Amino acid sequence: MFKNIGKLLLAVTLTIGTVVTIPTEQASAHTKTVQVGDKYGQVWNLQHRLQQLGFYEAKIDGVYGQQTKNAVVQFQRKHGLKVDGIAGHQTFSTIYNTTFSEEEIQMMAQMVHGEARGEPYKGKVAVASVILNRVDSSKFPNEVEDVLFESLAFTAVADGQYNMSPDKDAYRAVYHAIQGWDPSKGATFYFNPNTATSDWIWSRTQITQIGKHIFAK
Template sequence: MKKFTLVPILLGLLVSFSFIPIGKVEAATPALSYGSKSGDVWDLQFRLRTRGYFSGKITGVYDTRTAAAVRNFQRNYGLRIDGIAGPQMRDKLKKVSVNASELDALARLVYSESRGEPFVGQVAVASVVMNRVQSHVFPESVKGVIFQRWAFTAVDDGQYWLTPNAEAYKAALEAVRGWDPSHHSLYYFNPATATSGWIWSRPQTVRIGHHIFAR
């Protein structure tokens, strides 16, 4: 009888596993459906409410109201309409909405960058942030955009940490819900103080208050 040894077998296994990349394994985003109860459901409901799809008390329970809101969102964004908040639906929702922390961050930016501007101008500033989130050349999250190095003067000089007023929150929410008086702009600047020749080269879309908005 031919004798076998474990050494070649073990060596073969080691070689096989050596080609498997070792790194951080990210857990798949779990699908949420009727009956789910978690903080993820609370976040889902909050985001849907910022987009105008969900109303009433946020409970963290995936009920019939939540399923209906998910179906309406799926319908409007060309997704499979099944009332289940799967990874694709939630990824899309995150791109066009904010959670509680992001809404606070956006309101802080609006207040610190445009307090004293007309309300429409404050909405336009918030819209620039949301437009950058959608653009492939900027970070993919609200906070990523806001805290990108040298992106906003108010962050650099510390004014960002001022406490926003109710108008700033309202302006932020209007921008999240789709009002974009900036006309899809990615930049804005004050012509009285701008020193960058590059910003003047950008295609301008509209002037609101003290700001010129540009793409």
């Protein structure tokens, strides 16, 4: 993972237009039960992950108040967990299985920005979805970092555009993809038909075209 991320503050724009600042939190998963009255530590992490899934839309402040409890309750109901508003081992385990770390969000946003800058917003979400579809596929690595930096996988790595600072839409696109919007319709590849030189990529089953990108399996 981003070895030099340090104390990076990640600004993310939510679908409702609220900008929040998320401090990097390196807490280990499932190590502590947190509930109303607790502060910081795992609470930052919990709020960030609930936000990814659309359950938490308040300011990420590291304070386990009523809004955080309500978000946990909604999450627990959706996943058939014990509904008590307390984030214990089972709740944290389920959240970790459906969300990503701040470093992973940052890396995906950089890739979306590098690969789909200038594309329609739907196309940005589709690129983010391809990344997630690869993580879920047995044909690709199962870690975000390994998917992004697999040899020759993404042009933005080769030409350095991955290193550009993502804009707000890149972060939003990643969040939308995590929440289940997949405009690529399950694609694990995409390419620009005007610049693609590989005969192999043309052999893939094409699904849809969004902007300049054709999405395929």
